[in-house]
Amino acid sequence: MSEVTKKSQAIFSEKSHPLDMSSKARTFDIAVIGGGIAGKACALGLAQLGFQTIQIAPGLDQSTPLPQGTTWGQRIYAFSPSTQKLLAHLQIWDALDHSRMQAVQDMRIFGDRGEQNDQLHLSSFEAGTTQLAWIGESSLIEHTLDQAAKFQNKLERLSDSATTIHTDESGAILTLKNTPSIHALLVVAADGANSPIRSKIGIEASEESYGQNAVVANWLCSNSHLETAYQWFLSGGDILAMLPLPNKQVSMVWSTSPDNAAKLMTADQSTWTEIFSKIAHGALFEKLGHLTLNSAPASFPLNKIRAERFIGPEINPKVALVGDAAHVMHPLAGQGLNLGLRDVSVLLKVLKQREAFRIPSDPVLLRRYERQRQGDTSSLLWVTDNLKKLFSGTNPAELFLRNFGLGLVNRSHFIKRQLIERALGEIDFE
Ligand SMILES: Cc1cc2nc3c(=O)[nH]c(=O)nc-3n(C[C@H](O)[C@H](O)[C@H](O)COP(=O)(O)OP(=O)(O)OC[C@H]3O[C@@H](n4cnc5c(N)ncnc54)[C@H](O)[C@@H]3O)c2cc1C
Secondary structure (H helix, E strand, C coil): CHHHHHHHHHHCCCCCCCCCCHHCCEEEEEEEEEECCHHHHHHHHHHHHCEEEEECCCCCCCCCCCCCCCCCCCCEEEECCHHHHHHHHCHHHHHHHHHHCEEECEEEEECCCCCCCEEEEEEHHCCCCCCEEEEEHHHHHHHHHHHHHCCCEEEEEEECCEEEEECCEEEEEEECCCCCCCEEEEEEEEEEEEEECHHEEEEEEEEEEEEEEEEEEEEECCCCCEEEEEEEECCCCCEEEEEEEECEEEEEEEEECHHHHHHHHHHHHCHHHHHHHHHHHHHHHHHHHCEEECCCEEEEEEEEEEEEEEECCCCCCEEEECHCCEEECHHHHHCCCHHHHHHHHHHHHHHHHHCCCCCCCCHHHHHHHHHHHHEEEEEEHHHHHHHHHHCCCHHHHHHHHHHHHHHHHHHHHHHHHHHHHHCCCCCCCC
């Protein structure tokens, strides 16, 4: 028996994953586990590359409804240019209803001392780009990905959950909750922050709670938002972002203590008006005018997660992690999904450019994927984490440093340019 087989049997008990299941299992080149945007985009891209692909997740038998009308969905994201490039590559971008997306021309970030100079202004004009980002609904992207999947004959979608995974030299056998097992040469785990596949193949992940929840809601504003994304760092560590949407709407992401989040979730319109009037000495009202609630609020606990490896098992890997299965970050930079979609872009590129003799689970390819994703992930997690910590600190040195720092960066075109380049996220497919 080879070293590799010994190792895989040491990790997975033969009793719970009988090897003879593989003889009955249907075989695919690649199985993608997860039905979020990362899983949907990845499965579509792999099928477009010609791999016989199966995507497995609960609810995949129902297409996400197309968002319509004047009320925008609760899950709103900032999409970076790297995400736009991937969606264009997948032939999705032009099929989106662009009247439901808002291009962002400016970002204005304010410190928590209330001083005029404690602010950072990033603009598409200064950056030499047509926009810094787009703001839109998760459901709009998901609906369009669902439509494209229907026309992709190399892609099968299965509404089920993966319960166990067993790997050996030939690939992976996935046991499913309600349907027969699947064999695939390669498994892509896009199964979210608590990734069952990640833990089943023994990839450790460091996990830390930020001790905050994000309360999200959409508002109609009486002033024009001027295609600007606003963010206020507030005393006590709260962060309030107001992202522009079409039709004089903004999408709020307020990171705050769980207690305050619970209060915000039950606030009525007049309580919200009172709360907003106090934000940054009235600056929120000054910018956006009167705000009227235009969606039910929702609240999400905030964690940081980083998988130790992006491929596994350690010897003879057969699984690649993408999206939140690999990393979860604070939403203050609006980059979690964008980073996950850069995982997808890189995986597609590595597989597209593979040497003709390599199968998709060739360890050389998987190591290329992992190597290429580590730098981007580490630096973005480091920056968001440290910004979060710096703006939560209570000592006077931190108060001075963060506020002075904003103004300092604002005066340096060089640093601003670097920041914008990071936020835009370079990606190409050739
Ligand atoms: C308040 C807030 C605001 C945010 N704003 C932004 C933003 O502006 N921009 C941005 O880029 N990011 C943002 N993010 C981050 C973004 O929400 C996530 O990064 C993104 O949704 C992760 O997508 P995913 O596809 O990796 O995982 P998920 O969307 O979590 O999908 C996981 C999928 O796996 C499936 N699954 C789980 N277990 C199994 C199993 N055993 N078998 C089969 N399927 C399984 C689930 O059903 C689900 O379909 C924000 C996050 C929060 C909390």
